[in-house]
Amino acid sequence: MKKLLIYLLGATAVLSGCDRKSDLNIDGKSTDQRLSEALANYQKKLTDAPYGWILTEYTNGTALNGGVTKSGPKAIFSYYMKFDKSNRVSMISDFSPAMSSTFNTSSYFIKATQRPTLIFDTYSYVHVPCDPNVGISQSPYGNGFGWGADFEFSFADNVAATELGDTIHLTGNLNKTRVTLVKATQADQQQYSTVGFAAYSTFGKLLTYFKRVKGGAEEIELAPGLGGRTLNIKTASHPELLNVAIQYTPNSMVLETPIVAGGQTIKSFNNLVWNAGAQNISVSINGTTPAVIDTALDPIAPEKDIASNFYMEGTTNPWLATAGFHVNGVDDAYDILHLTYPGANFYRFVYFPGGVNGGSLDLISPFFVGGSSSYPYLRKGLANTFLGDNGQLIFEMLDYGGIAAPPRLVATNIIFATGKIAPPYAADSPGFYIVRKEDGISYDMVAAGDGLAWMTWSHQ
Amino acid sequence: MKKIFLVLIITGCAFGVQAQQSATPATDIVKADLKNTLANLDYTDLFMPKIAVSDAQKPAANKIFANYMAARKALWLSTRKNPAVYDQQQPALFNTFKTNLSAVLSTEQMNAFMATKPARGDKKNYLTGLFY
Numbered sequence A: 001m002k003k004l005l006i007y008l009l010g011a012t013a014v015l016s017g018c019d020r021k022s023d024l025n026i027d028g029k030s031t032d033q034r035l036s037e038a039l040a041n042y043q044k045k046l047t048d049a050p051y052g053w054i055l056t057e058y059t060n061g062t063a064l065n066g067g068v069t070k071s072g073p074k075a076i077f078s079y080y081m082k083f084d085k086s087n088r089v090s091m092i093s094d095f096s097p098a099m100s101s102t103f104n105t106s107s108y109f110i111k112a113t114q115r116p117t118l119i120f121d122t123y124s125y126v127h128v129p130c131d132p133n134v135g136i137s138q139s140p141y142g143n144g145f146g147w148g149a150d151f152e153f154s155f156a157d158n159v160a161a162t163e164l165g166d167t168i169h170l171t172g173n174l175n176k177t178r179v180t181l182v183k184a185t186q187a188d189q190q191q192y193s194t195v196g197f198a199a200y201s202t203f204g205k206l207l208t209y210f211k212r213v214k215g216g217a218e219e220i221e222l223a224p225g226l227g228g229r230t231l232n233i234k235t236a237s238h239p240e241l242l243n244v245a246i247q248y249t250p251n252s253m254v255l256e257t258p259i260v261a262g263g264q265t266i267k268s269f270n271n272l273v274w275n276a277g278a279q280n281i282s283v284s285i286n287g288t289t290p291a292v293i294d295t296a297l298d299p300i301a302p303e304k305d306i307a308s309n310f311y312m313e314g315t316t317n318p319w320l321a322t323a324g325f326h327v328n329g330v331d332d333a334y335d336i337l338h339l340t341y342p343g344a345n346f347y348r349f350v351y352f353p354g355g356v357n358g359g360s361l362d363l364i365s366p367f368f369v370g371g372s373s374s375y376p377y378l379r380k381g382l383a384n385t386f387l388g389d390n391g392q393l394i395f396e397m398l399d400y401g402g403i404a405a406p407p408r409l410v411a412t413n414i415i416f417a418t419g420k421i422a423p424p425y426a427a428d429s430p431g432f433y434i435v436r437k438e439d440g441i442s443y444d445m446v447a448a449g450d451g452l453a454w455m456t457w458s459h460q
Numbered sequence B: 001m002k003k004i005f006l007v008l009i010i011t012g013c014a015f016g017v018q019a020q021q022s023a024t025p026a027t028d029i030v031k032a033d034l035k036n037t038l039a040n041l042d043y044t045d046l047f048m049p050k051i052a053v054s055d056a057q058k059p060a061a062n063k064i065f066a067n068y069m070a071a072r073k074a075l076w077l078s079t080r081k082n083p084a085v086y087d088q089q090q091p092a093l094f095n096t097f098k099t100n101l102s103a104v105l106s107t108e109q110m111n112a113f114m115a116t117k118p119a120r121g122d123k124k125n126y127l128t129g130l131f132y
Helices: A002-016 A031-047 A125-130 A186-195 A198-203 A306-316 A407-418 B002-023 B026-039 B043-047 B058-078 B083-102 B107-114
Strands: A053-058 A062-065 A068-071 A076-083 A088-093 A104-112 A116-120 A152-155 A167-172 A178-183 A210-214 A220-224 A230-235 A242-248 A252-261 A264-275 A280-285 A289-296 A319-321 A344-356 A361-369 A382-387 A393-398 A432-436 A443-447 A453-457
Touching (some): A031 A116, A076 A242, A198 A242, A198 A252, A264 A289, A306 A382, A306 A432, A319 B026, A361 A407, A361 B026, A393 A432, B043 B058, B083 B107
Antiparallel strands (some): A053 A178, A062 A068, A076 A088, A088 A104, A152 A167, A167 A178, A210 A289, A220 A230, A230 A242, A242 A252, A252 A264, A264 A280, A319 A453, A344 A361, A361 A382, A382 A393, A432 A443
C-alpha cells in the first residue's frame, strides 16, 4: 500500500511537469493562424510574380511505385506557369509538341505536410510524365512508374516564404525530383505566350534517328537517348557515347552538363530556326558559333560487329521491346501496346534469332499474356536475318499462313521487311542499324532506309 | 477455425506463387512460352501442308518433328561459329528423324515429304531449315 502511494505521488509529480502551453502565446496568434498565414505567404509568392514562373524538374533516374523502385534514364521536364489567387494555374510544357504551345489550366494548392508543399491537385501537364500508363507517359520505366517525376513538391529553401528570392527550390515528395522555380521576366512571358517551347517543337521537326551538327571543326551526331528525353552525342573521332539531358526554352536547347565534342565545349544550342526548304535547323552553338542541325541516315561511328553480336546474343537470350516502332516522330506509332488477341493482351515484342524451326528461322513477333495463345501471330512473324554490307541486320519476313494479322501488325512487319516506313521500297531491303544506348544494355534497331523508324530492345 | 487457417494458408500460398511469377524475368517467360507453343505446334500442317496426315498419325509425327527441331537447335547453337561442324553432324540428326518419321507415316507419305526437299542454300524456302 505504501509503495502504491509512492508510485501515485511520483506519477503526479511527473505529470504536473507537463504544462500545456497556450497556442496563443506567439504574437497573439494560434498555431493554426500562423500556419495559414505561412501557407498564404507561399501562395502569395507564387501569385505575385506578374509574369509567371519557369519550373524545371530534374528526375534522378529512379521511379517509385508501391514500394518498388526502378532505375532508368534521367529526364528534364520544363514548364512555364502562371499561378492565380483562386488556386488555378495555367501552363505549357516541353512534353509534346501540342503541350509546348497550348496552355492548360488546372488547380493547385499549398498545404502543410512535413514541409510547406505545392500540390498540383487536378490532372495537368505536370501529371503526364507521372502517369502510370506508359501509353501516356511514354516512359521507358514501364507501366506503373511514369518517369520518376512528381506532382507534389516541398519547398526546400529552409527560409520563410517572405524571404524567398526569384529562384525557389523544391523537392518532389515521392521521387525526390529536384525542381527550380525561376521567376519569369516580361520578355520570358512574351516569348512563352507567343511561341511556347518553340525549341522543343523545332528540334522535333527533324524526324530521323540520326542528326548531325555541321559547322564546327567536326560533325557531331545527335541521337535520342532512352525514352527520348536525353541526347546521345558522338563524333567520328570520339565514338564513345556522351549522354546528356536537355532543357528546352523558347529558343534554346540547354545541355544539363556541358560536353566536349568536335573540339569545342558545348553548353547549348541557341536560336533554333527551322528551314523548311532545306529541311534542317539553323542554330548557334553556345549562342555564338553558327551551325546547322541536319538529318542523317547512318551512324557517324558505328560500333564494330554490333549487328552480328546483337544477333548472336539474341540466339540464347531473346530481345524484348516494350512497345512497337517509333515512326515519324510518334512513339509506338501503330499502338502495338494496345494490340489484343481474344482474351489476351500485348506483353512484349520478341526478337528471338534462331528461335523457331530448329534454329533455322528467327522469330519477330508480339507476345501476349492472359489468353490461350502466347504467340497467336507466330506464322506471320518468322524471318531469315542477314547481315548487310554496312553492318545492318536485314530481315526477310516470311508468311506461313495462320490467322490474319491485324493492320497495325501488318504495318509493323512491312517496316521489318523493308527497312523503311513508306514506299518506294528498294528491291533489297537496307535493313536496320543496331545502336547501343547509354545504359550499355539496350539497343535501338533503326530503319536504314529512311531513319524514320526505330524500336528499342533489351533483355528484361 | 480450422477452415479459416486453411483459407489463410491457401491465400498465402497463392500470393507466394503470384510474387514468384512477377519476379520471373520477362525473357524467361517469353522463352518458356515459345517452347510450349512449339511443343504444341502442328508441324505436319506447317511442314507437310499438301500431304494428308491422319489425326491418328499427327501426335506421334508432331512429337518426332519437335524432338528433331530441339536437337537441331541444340546443334545449331553449339556450332554457330563453326558451320562446317554443323554441316558434318546435321545429316546424322536428319537420318534419325527420317527413320522415326517413317515408322509413323506410310511409304507414300514419306516419299511425298522427301520430294519437297529444297536445293541446299535455298534460303527462301523454309523447308531448308528442316532438311539441312
